[in-house]
Amino acid sequence: MLKLALLLTTVALPLSAGEIWVTNEKDDTISVIDVDTLEVTRTIPTGERPRGITFSQDFSRVYICASDSDTVQVMDPTTGEVLYDLPSGEDPEQFVLHPDDRHLYIANEDDAVTTVVDTQTRTVVAQINVGIEPEGMAVSPDGKVAITTSETTNMAHWIDTATQKLFANTLVDSRPRHAEFAAGGQELWVSSEIGGTVTVFNTADQTEKGKIRFEINGVNADLIQPVGFEFTPDEATAFVALGPSNHVAVVNAKTLQVESYILVGRRVWHMAFSPDHTKLFTTNGVSGDVTVIDVASRQAIKSIKVGRFPWGAAMRPTKG
Amino acid sequence: MNHAIRTMACAAMLLPSMAVAQTDVPIIYLRAEVEQPPVLSNLDPVPQDLGLAGAAVALKDNLTTGSFLGHAYALEVMSVAPGGDVLAAAREALTRSQILLLDAPAAQMLSVADLPAAEHALLFNVSSGDANLRSGDCRKNLLHTVVEDAARTDALMQVLVAKQWQDLVMIIGPHPADAAFADALRSSATKFGMTIAAEKAWTFDTDLRESTMQEIPRFTQDFPDHDVLLLADPTDDFGRYVEHNTWLPRPVAGSDGLHAEGWASVIEAWGAVQLQNRFEDDHARPMKSRDYAAWLAIRAVGEAVTRTNSADPATLRAFMLGDAFQLDGFKGRALTFRTWNGQLRQPIAVVNARALVALAPVDGFLHQRNETDSLGLDQPESGCTAFGG
Incomplete structure (x- = not known):
């Protein structure tokens, strides 16, 4: 393995150099994985119960939801130093950075509220009442629409970012966990963990366009629970984490058909691509590791031990 | 009124x-x-x-x-x-x-x-x-x-089977509810191929709280050797005093110790x-x-x-x-x-006072329809016809 790692280092192209930052929910740390050596290079302490993680557009700042510290921490990714905390509302779980690189939309899981924070003035701009246990957060590429999904109310709440008010609420299957815009913003995808489906909406009129269902030989349907998902840059393919079924589904984003399933670690949550999109890193909560998937061959190629209950993942490019 | x-x-x-x-x-x-x-x-x-x-x-x-x-x-x-x-x-x-x-x-x-x-x-x-x-x-x-009680006792037995703690004995309280819970434990033991080798009725009518270390070892001394001591005391009368006072060092399960619940704070x-x-x-x-x-x-x-x-x-x-x-x-x-x-x-939570031990159905207990139907009255076992079954 050492030899392999060395070999990978020597042949690595500068273009692909980067890191995957993984939040360890039960260790209050971040594990930083080098995408070339596939080793953990740093472990950085955070606030309590880190979950959502995202970088600013120039990667000079990393935002971390420290759920049990009731704050969003802002860290300098080169030093690992927490620079300051943002007001976030109670129990921030997931968030999304608006394309203006300035406003964070934060799901406050215990409060049935979405909080909008201005990261420059470090103030709360708005709080929007949503359903019980808000979790999934997304913002459209044009920045006009933000989405919060609520796990117990089973809805996607559509927020007009100009007024910070709800303009639609659409029902999905049980326990929606994650939302992403797709097809250049024309579609909204929402995963339902207990319902076992991903619902695809037309953004223009919030109507349902289709629904993705999953089936894995030898795995009880109850345990196939879609949570996090990511699209390839051409948005032709989606990788969907299926929780306690320990598989990631590869979905054709045009036909909404599943093309294959990849066996990963136990209770897979979220994922992030390497900078060149040749590798996909999944967080596996129960087994406490990260699975590296080779995107071209759709095969798992390595498991990397991280901290306890890895949850969120985000990519940071580094100069090679 | x-x-x-x-x-x-x-x-x-x-x-x-x-x-x-x-x-x-x-x-x-x-x-x-x-x-x-x-x-x-x-x-x-x-x-x-x-x-x-x-x-x-x-x-x-x-x-x-x-x-x-x-x-x-x-x-x-x-x-x-x-x-x-x-x-x-x-x-x-x-x-x-x-x-x-x-x-x-x-x-x-x-x-x-x-x-x-x-x-x-x-x-x-x-x-x-x-x-x-x-x-x-x-x-x-x-x-x-x-x-249902049967789903709780089935869940407990699944955990005991998974751990291969197969030899059981049981203490049963004096109330009708205690007898009903003992019945559920017996049925579940049979369902999962376990044996309850001996049973004793709880007959103490004194306040045991200051003499548990003298009385309960003696009371449990004549049980045949076993893996687990079951308690049928859903009334919550004496069960809490049995654990760690038994003649043999054995875990306690049933209505106290390791027990199965629809919900628990753990x-x-x-x-x-x-x-x-x-x-x-x-x-x-x-x-x-x-x-x-x-x-x-x-x-x-x-x-x-x-x-x-x-x-x-x-x-x-x-x-x-x-x-x-x-x-x-x-x-x-x-x-x-x-x-x-x-x-x-x-699913049924099998818990102790401090932690979740397992969420039943336990891995390996399969069912042709839904694994959760390995807990409680399955269709062939239920005499219910009011639902058109």
Whole structure:
């Protein structure tokens, strides 16, 4: 393995150099994985119960939801130093950075509220009442629409970012966990963990366009629970984490058909691509590791031990 | 009505943020208060609001969802003092709502279900684990969100089988409920191929609290060797004093020690912490199984109203028993109703005082339909025909 790692280092192209930052929910740390050596290079302490993680557009700042510290921490990714905390509302779980690189939309899981924070003035701009246990957060590429999904109310709440008010609420299957815009913003995808489906909406009129269902030989349907998902840059393919079924589904984003399933670690949550999109890193909560998937061959190629209950993942490019 | 019926309206409605035609969903929680027999210890009194607190949390959950859809839920509690006229209260309740949660002994529950005024009502059993209510004495208008005793004892046996702790002995308390729980333990032991090698009746009539170290070793000394000592003491009288006082160093299970519950405060995963927090914030105590059963009943109503946009009991019942119904109960699987007896199919937590040991169905216990049906009365075992089975 050492030899392999060395070999990978020597042949690595500068273009692909980067890191995957993984939040360890039960260790209050971040594990930083080098995408070339596939080793953990740093472990950085955070606030309590880190979950959502995202970088600013120039990667000079990393935002971390420290759920049990009731704050969003802002860290300098080169030093690992927490620079300051943002007001976030109670129990921030997931968030999304608006394309203006300035406003964070934060799901406050215990409060049935979405909080909008201005990261420059470090103030709360708005709080929007949503359903019980808000979790999934997304913002459209044009920045006009933000989405919060609520796990117990089973809805996607559509927020007009100009007024910070709800303009639609659409029902999905049980326990929606994650939302992403797709097809250049024309579609909204929402995963339902207990319902076992991903619902695809037309953004223009919030109507349902289709629904993705999953089936894995030898795995009880109850345990196939879609949570996090990511699209390839051409948005032709989606990788969907299926929780306690320990598989990631590869979905054709045009036909909404599943093309294959990849066996990963136990209770897979979220994922992030390497900078060149040749590798996909999944967080596996129960087994406490990260699975590296080779995107071209759709095969798992390595498991990397991280901290306890890895949850969120985000990519940071580094100069090679 | 001679006996006091305490009525309180819990909540009305939130203002719908996007007003559409409003649907009103009144729900009544009817409780027949029961005198508890005296127990040795007062360390864990039964909460006054047991069950009711869970209903109140679910009402808030439903109101939030309803505020987006124009659905307004209301919860009224009717509590009948011990010896009071439960049937009269039920008749009165049914004039105001056809959706009732019943927190009462099995016999009273059946009398309510058999009232002519309840024929088309939607009733939920939130308190009784009685096997007959899911078998020969099932009723078409009575669904069960509380877990059956057999599902709890099956869950416990699955854990013992998985650990290969196969040789069992049992101590049984003097109350009818203790005997019924012992029956459930015996049936489950047989179902999973275990043997209960010896049983002893608990006969002490002294206050043991200061002599447990002398008395309980002697009492358990003549048991044949075993892996686990089972306790059938659901009354919670003596069970707490047995563990660590046995003649042989053996784990205790059943109604104390390792035990199976519909809900327990040690459940953390599957988002359960959110529900635990909501409950404790409002009620300043941990959520218990009966609270959870009441929470489930009102959430099931909420889910059905949300999806059907109707408050008609027949429409809601049909939806709940159909394929499209799925309830998230914070136990990692979608909860659905068994179509043969109206029991809500759900995982069972096997716990000790400090942690979740396993969430049954335990890995490896397979079932042709749904692994959760390895717990409790499966279709071939249930004598229920009222559901058209």
